[in-house]
Amino acid sequence: MSDADDANAGGGESGPAGRGSPGRFITFEGPEGAGKTTVMRAVAQRLRDGGRAVVETREPGGTRAGERVRAVLLDQDSGGLQPTAEALLFGAARAELVAQIIRPALANGCVVLCDRYTDSTLAYQGNGRGLDLDALRAMNAFATGGLEPDRTVLFDVDVQEGLRRRHAEGGAITRLDAESVAFHERVAAGYRALAAAEPGRWRVVDAGLAVDDVVEAAWGVVRIAING
Numbered sequence: 001m002s003d004a005d006d007a008n009a010g011g012g013e014s015g016p017a018g019r020g021s022p023g024r025f026i027t028f029e030g031p032e033g034a035g036k037t038t039v040m041r042a043v044a045q046r047l048r049d050g051g052r053a054v055v056e057t058r059e060p061g062g063t064r065a066g067e068r069v070r071a072v073l074l075d076q077d078s079g080g081l082q083p084t085a086e087a088l089l090f091g092a093a094r095a096e097l098v099a100q101i102i103r104p105a106l107a108n109g110c111v112v113l114c115d116r117y118t119d120s121t122l123a124y125q126g127n128g129r130g131l132d133l134d135a136l137r138a139m140n141a142f143a144t145g146g147l148e149p150d151r152t153v154l155f156d157v158d159v160q161e162g163l164r165r166r167h168a169e170g171g172a173i174t175r176l177d178a179e180s181v182a183f184h185e186r187v188a189a190g191y192r193a194l195a196a197a198e199p200g201r202w203r204v205v206d207a208g209l210a211v212d213d214v215v216e217a218a219w220g221v222v223r224i225a226i227n228g
């Protein structure tokens with residue numbers, strides 16, 4: 001999501017109200033440069049074209065306070081932030097997002113598409129930083145009141161290729177982007193382990209393909225998740 005979109009980061013709801021449709025919560029996860037943000041936008045558009053009410057949002061951020069926490073987390077000036085403090089800040093932004101945006105949207109029958117959620121904390125702060133995974137799971141449950149996604153799409157991309165894309169995009173390189181390749185390799189391995197451990201919730205998409213093909217693959221996953 002570009003800076004220009006920040007004003008809408010709370011998630012623009014569009015299309016008809018979700019009357020009569022059950023809410024669905026779908027999260028998009030993956031290492032840096034996997035292209036999930038672009039793909040999520042395309043999937044949201046297809047859902048709207050099909051008449052669904054959609055809320056797009058992202059982590060960290062998506063609320064006024066959450067976007068301010070995001071700035072602290074991603075700013076390279078926050079170097080030296082303690083891993084536990086980092087995890088709790090992600091959790092704080094998440095608690096805001098769940099209470100203010102996600103739960104109300106689901107209650108209204110919307111499809112909520114969220115660019116990163118609890119699994120990012122497990123992969124980045126758990127596998128990447130080495131924090132205890134059970135402690136992070138407890139923090140996630142505290143922050144979200146136990147709200148779990150109906151479906152999670154993993155955008156699996158080669159770490160070096162993802163970092164190359166991220167740098168080629170020309171946008172700001174965040175504090176997390178600037179971590180070592182070894183860190184990002186641990187994150188990617190963490191994601192694969194999460195997906196393997198919970199195959200009912202996760203679907204893996206090959207994000208090394210051309211964008212149009214990744215959109216098709218992700219659309220297939222989301223369509224089935226919504227229509228059964």
Ligand code: TYD
Nearest residue numbers: 032033059060090116117120121124176177
């Ligand atoms: P962003 O620029 O939105 O990255 P991306 O486009 O790859 O999603 O920055 C979010 C960064 O925060 C990203 O490096 C992943 C990291 N992150 C965590 O480390 N833990 C978390 O719980 C979340 C939600 C994100």
